[in-house]
Amino acid sequence: MRDVVVLGVGATAFTSQTPEVNWKELMYEAAVKAYADAQIDPRRDVDSFITCAEDFWEGFSIFDEFTPDQLGAVLRPMMTVCGDGLQGLANAYMQIKTGLFNIVVVEAHSKISELLTYEHVVEMAYDPIYERPLSAERNVHPYYVAGLEMNLYLHATGTTEEQCALVAVQNRRQALNNPRAPYGARLGLQEIFHSGYAFTPLKKWEIASRADGCIVFVLAAAELARRLTKKPLVYVEGIGWSSESPWIAARSADAGYARRAAQMAYRQAGITNPRRQIDVIEVEDRFAFKELQHLEALGFARPGEAGWLMQAGAIGPEGELKVNLSGGSLGCGDLIEASALQRALEIVLQLRGEAGARQVPNARVGVAQSWRGLPHGTGAVAVFARRD
Amino acid sequence: MAKKHELFGPPLNPLGTRLEAEDMEKIAHVRAKPNAKYAWAAGAAISRFLEELKNGRIIGRKCARCERVLVPPRMFCERCFQPTTEWVYLPGTGVVETFSISYIDQNANRVKEPILVGVVAFDGAPPHCGIMHYFGEVKPEELKIGMPVEPVWKPAEERVGSVLDIKYFRPRKK
């Protein structure tokens, strides 16, 4: 089957609020940048458009009807994936792989600052028959589930609170090297601990703050892309996704969704030894411990090992494992469905040698992993590579 | 046809199951009320539009490529995928592009006074670039597609920067 490449990427800055534009104008900015990067005219060249959105985040029904104008997609094939950006990329990948289309655009965004009752809408994602009445009874913030998951993870693996806090320190610091990231900071371990428990053992500053932003990807069939651009081509070598049961009480400690998604993507990409074969890694870290858990799920460490690697300095810009150099969600902000594309964007920039101050020399193969966030266990993994 | 009968057979319970009121009480329901509140940024173009409504003026944005004047204004033209480049004031007068006489209210009750809704295409802008609004000072049977209309504004001190700063459109006097 034909190969699929990233022909162009575009993104807005990520910020805590965007009152100066509406969601259409936000998307338009990222789309214009992506099309300029891909050197295409969407009205002429793009065969199909995919957005990733959930009506409750947006606040109006049938969001897919509100997307064509700002992407150049009027009177063209257009669909919305009710999932994250990597799930959108997976759909675009299949549309090209099957030969149905040659050029497909994927968009994901966050305008989450416009949702005034975020916690309540998150709570609406809990099982309405059993779990929601429990949350409502004592008015508990729905993120308590992150505390449950972290506690189970620490217990199962022997990972320490300090090792998790180091993730928050590092990713916030790393964000200072990413001009798009709004939450860069130089913090010490002490400050993470002093931020206080939000939901034991999870501390307040181990939780990513939300951000607005938009990212657009242009995917293309490789044989066509070679004629369209002189830029280095980044191949989508494999992409997988998986969902756990929604029962919170049935949740495992090892991010099974990420493990299975990685297996699927690695199989397609021919990755048998991720630690040796992959140069740059972006994993979901909306809660600091998730980075360690996801690294283990993706095969970069054995269960319980990631925390020690973190402590030994083996994870991060100076370490053997180049993880979340973008700043991750802790540094870039929780971009809701676009967090997944933020991971993929960083990998594409790294593989093209365009990652600026955080560039990993000679990065050839990268992996991006997403998790849709609480309360659910859905994640996706994509492997990208340079072949030249 | 015989084969179809083999597959699906006759209905197993053609008369249905009889349910009394007390049976319904045995069915458990969990009730909840969503708490979902939003504040959407109007955006660069619509913000200016709403501001101008407060001044009693209609403003649009022109696309340099297809030369359409978009009302309500947008910062980009969806047909050309180009940024719009110019603010254009319109006189506010126009014609009825389409309309409907609505006899049913939001709660699906029949109303005595029908509600006249429709689209106004503005003078100075091409067709299909206008706005939706109400019609007034006109009998339902007199409303016609193509009829010249003009806006009836709320008094200046009552305008708040909303599409409702225009009360309705009425037939233009010759």
Ligand SMILES: [Zn+2]
């Ligand atoms: Zn135009």
